[in-house]
Amino acid sequence: xxxxxxxxxxxxxxxxxxxxxxxxxxxxxxxxxxxxxxxxxxxxxxxxxxxxxxxxxxxxxxxxxxxxxxxxxxxxxxxxxxxxxxxxxxxxxxxxxxxxxxxxxxxxxxxxxxxxxxxxxxxxxxxxxxxxxxxxxxxxxxxxxxxxxxxxxxxxxxxxxxxxxxxxxxxxxxxxxxxxxxxxxxxxxxxxxxxxxxxxxxxxxxxxxxxxxxxxxxxxxxxxxxxxxxxxxxxxxxxxxxxxxxxxxxxxxxxxxxxxxxxxxxxxxxxxxxxxxxxxxxxxxxxxxxxxxxxxxxxxxxxxxxxxxxxxxxxxxxxxxxxxxxxxxxxxxxxxxxxxxxxxxxxxxxxxxxxxxxxxxxxxxxxxxxxxxxxxxxx
Numbered sequence: 001x002x003x004x005x006x007x008x009x010x011x012x013x014x015x016x017x018x019x020x021x022x023x024x025x026x027x028x029x030x031x032x033x034x035x036x037x038x039x040x041x042x043x044x045x046x047x048x049x050x051x052x053x054x055x056x057x058x059x060x061x062x063x064x065x066x067x068x069x070x071x072x073x074x075x076x077x078x079x080x081x082x083x084x085x086x087x088x089x090x091x092x093x094x095x096x097x098x099x100x101x102x103x104x105x106x107x108x109x110x111x112x113x114x115x116x117x118x119x120x121x122x123x124x125x126x127x128x129x130x131x132x133x134x135x136x137x138x139x140x141x142x143x144x145x146x147x148x149x150x151x152x153x154x155x156x157x158x159x160x161x162x163x164x165x166x167x168x169x170x171x172x173x174x175x176x177x178x179x180x181x182x183x184x185x186x187x188x189x190x191x192x193x194x195x196x197x198x199x200x201x202x203x204x205x206x207x208x209x210x211x212x213x214x215x216x217x218x219x220x221x222x223x224x225x226x227x228x229x230x231x232x233x234x235x236x237x238x239x240x241x242x243x244x245x246x247x248x249x250x251x252x253x254x255x256x257x258x259x260x261x262x263x264x265x266x267x268x269x270x271x272x273x274x275x276x277x278x279x280x281x282x283x284x285x286x287x288x289x290x291x292x293x294x295x296x297x298x299x300x301x302x303x304x305x306x307x308x309x310x311x312x313x314x315x316x317x318x319x320x321x322x323x324x325x326x327x328x329x330x331x332x333x334x335x336x337x338x339x340x341x342x343x344x345x346x347x348x349x350x351x352x353x354x355x356x357x358x359x360x361x362x363x364x365x366x367x368x369x370x371x372x373x374x375x376x377x378x379x
Contacts (some may be wrong), residue, residue: 129254134293141223145218167199178192196244264293270329274333277335281301282301312328
């Protein structure tokens with residue numbers, strides 16, 4: 001009389017499908033004939049575990065077995081017949097195909113991915129495009145030259161010399177992949193002879209050297225959106241390298257690089273610039289004019305403006321690609337020292353210096369503060 005299937009696997013009758021599968025794997029690993037070549041008992045236990053798992057892993061068979069026992073299932077469906085080479089025990093791929101299939105690119109015999117050459121997506125391409133800050137701020141349309149691959153006319157894309165044809169690869173028999181046995185594991189890899197195509201070209205086409213396509217250049221129109229920033233990429237679908245064995249082509253990525261500007265420095269959506277002014281303008285104050293990306297702007301600086309003072313002009317920056325409003329323009333004041341003075345100018349400056357010194361610290365508040373700090377430092 002046959003032993004209870006649940007007892008063989010060591011699980012309860014209410015065990016889940018995952019619990020049954022997990023227990024079967026443990027037993028298969030323990031009693032597999034490859035690990036116990038001289039043990040008839042291990043071979044029998046492996047057969048029993050395999051038969052039990054085949055019944056309990058099938059919902060319909062399990063329901064019939066739960067209701068009627070061994071009489072409710074066809075005994076010929078079990079593992080009673082056949083040796084290890086004919087399906088009685090199988091290799092480790094039978095027990096662990098769903099695990100190793102994901103790792104090594106194929107499943108168990110009859111349970112993995114379909115046979116035939118493997119389909120590969122084409123590689124992506126990158127194009128570096130250098131633009132100005134003004135172009136980045138306002139956006140524009142441009143054209144670029146990128147590589148393309150056209151079918152070879154002499155061989156009609158077959159890769160074989162005219163008058164010949166590609167044959168089935170003798171190494172992988174057209175499968176595009178070969179298996180390597182390493183101990184208990186069977187590893188599937190791309191065929192080294194046909195490189196996964198499943199075809200072997202004995203006499204390659206001299207025009208394309210067997211590739212079936214010829215590399216040329218094509219012109220693409222690219223729309224650069226307003227507000228794009230340095231390092232951003234624009235994707236052009238399907239304009240990368242072609243796929244293999246009917247696979248889809250890759251994509252083209254246009255990467256933006258913004259040239260250094262003579263006046264502005266960009267910080268996100270904001271702009272920064274240095275504004276040189278005379279010390280007379282800084283002392284007396286007044287209106288100054290500054291450049292922006294959309295023309296000129298003017299604002300008034302107060303009396304006594306010092307070097308490093310920053311003035312903010314709202315909405316005079318850049319409106320980013322994902323921003324709802326424009327950034328700001330920050331103007332950093334730099335007081336310019338006059339050079340190549342005449343004697344008359346020098347005399348006036350000396351007189352001015354004398355009057356300023358006589359007036360006390362009220363004319364040079366920062367100088368007084370600095371002197372106080374130096375005095376405290378040495379005390």
